[in-house]
Amino acid sequence: MDTIQLDLIFEDGCDFTREEERRIRKILDGLESPLGYSYCDVLRNGIIYGEEIKVIVKLSFPRFYFENNAYLISTYDECKKVQRYFIKQLQEDRRLQKIKAIRITRVDIPFTYIMEKDKRFYDYTNIFKVLALAFNKTYEETEVKSMVDTLKKREQTVSYADTPTISAYNKKITIYNQMKNLDSKITEDIDMKKTLERFPDLPRRMRIEMSKRINRKEMSLKEFKKFKLFEEYSIKYKEELKKLLFDKELLGEVYEEEIEKLSEILDEEREFQKKRFTYKNFLSEYVEDIYDYKILREAVKNVITKRKTREGAITEIRKELNIQEERKGLIVIGVRSIVKDIADTIEKSFKGQRKKKVEKDELEGSPF
Structure with a gap:
């Protein structure tokens, strides 16, 4: 599990001043997990007025447990803790208590493949080509796009989308080297030394990430809190990846x-x-x-x-x-x-439970 995008829908009749908008954005951007990590971001133009007033946010499940996305979510329970704590924070804040419903609009789930020790991401180019040919069997009119190091002509990221314009996708598969991906995030201050000490396998992580725009009805805060988000979408995404890329x-x-x-x-x-x-x-x-x-x-x-x-x-x-x-x-x-x-790695993903996901002393006294 990685990121979900949500519409936070406010009660009818709400009409915020500029100052109230600024305060709501600041509160949501400032939400922290019990471990002290920021995990919620309001989109740049994320406060929308219309038939309903909504604030569009992204929740990062890995950043609930660590300062960046290097943390690997591997169990359903980890996601449930994030959902429960997020709802608790919404219900405790006076300004956010006017949120009446939540609508899930996008879900990103990456699957992690560990590359061979002596191999680099771009050494797998022929694998990406084979998968691209498989993908184009279903979506013939689309093109597979690569982000390439221009001087060295080496793939950094490969994207398969169900539309000719990737940004307009409904369904997208992105394959990337996670360390390179973290290193390229200029808007984040990444402590790479600390990250590598905690996650020494990071340079060898190839991520196969499925992103989909979700069209489902809104749910109450209580329903979202109990919703088996990870269970539902991880199973669906595995099936989708198998159908699009790995079918024999x-x-x-x-x-x-x-x-x-x-x-x-x-x-x-x-x-x-x-x-x-x-x-x-x-x-x-x-x-x-x-x-x-x-x-x-x-x-x-x-x-x-x-x-x-x-x-x-x-x-x-x-x-x-x-x-x-x-x-x-x-x-x-x-x-x-x-x-x-x-x-095979994707198929086996999330079936096991990591014995030690977060240090016990880090969670001591947390309200999970």
């Missing part, structure tokens, strides 16, 4: 299409280059089109009929890919197994 039949179609595509390219290059053709040059020329060693291996089987020639080509290709992967880091061998590993 869907990925099977992607692999078959890529095998066919590479078969045609390989056949044309061998025919055009004739004796000048080498697999080393081919791999270098078409590095952007080769997402997985196994895809290329199947393409070789399609193009080369003689068994010995085919086996020799496959051996040469694997040897060269091993050299390139060792030199550049870009994963080409084992892409399918990593895609499956990410899918």
Whole structure:
């Protein structure tokens, strides 16, 4: 669990002065957990007048337990504590007691995959490409967007959305390196040394985050307090991710299409280059089109009929890919197994209970 966006709907007849608006914003922005961490933010233009008066806020569940989003929410109970305490704070403040209902409008849930020790986020580019092809099977008219380090040409963040304009999404999947993501938050004062001491695995965290705009009816404060938010949406999001990115039949179609595509390219290059053709040059020329060693291996089987020639080509290709992967880091061998590993990690997420989520002395005397 990461962030939810809420409409706080005030009673009919409320009409705030500029000073009252400023006070309400200050109170909500200043809400702190019992651990002393700020976890609520009012959107910049978050006070809306119309048929109803509402204040739009974001609640960060990780920031309830730590000073930034490096804390990993892993249990349903952790979310319930945030919801209960948030409602308690609303009910205790005189100005906020006029809130009659809450409407959930967005829910973000990230799933965490720990990268291999010697790998960097952008080394997984071919995995992101395979997942993009799978996503585009459902949303053909959309484009996958990447934020790239311009000088080094390395992916920093990858986004898949259900609309051509990402900002207008109803459903969005974002994949990013969590440490880089925290480091880029210029509006937050991140104590990275303290964060890394507490969470040493942070540099290896790949986050697969599902964000959805939610269209559900408003609920009373009491209903929101008891609502099983994390249970409901974590299960739905797992199902959605599986359907859009990790379905076996869907990925099977992607692999078959890529095998066919590479078969045609390989056949044309061998025919055009004739004796000048080498697999080393081919791999270098078409590095952007080769997402997985196994895809290329199947393409070789399609193009080369003689068994010995085919086996020799496959051996040469694997040897060269091993050299390139060792030199550049870009994963080409084992892409399918990593895609499956990410899918398995998401499926198993939140099923266990961390034995020690927050230090006991930190919560001593808290009103949970």
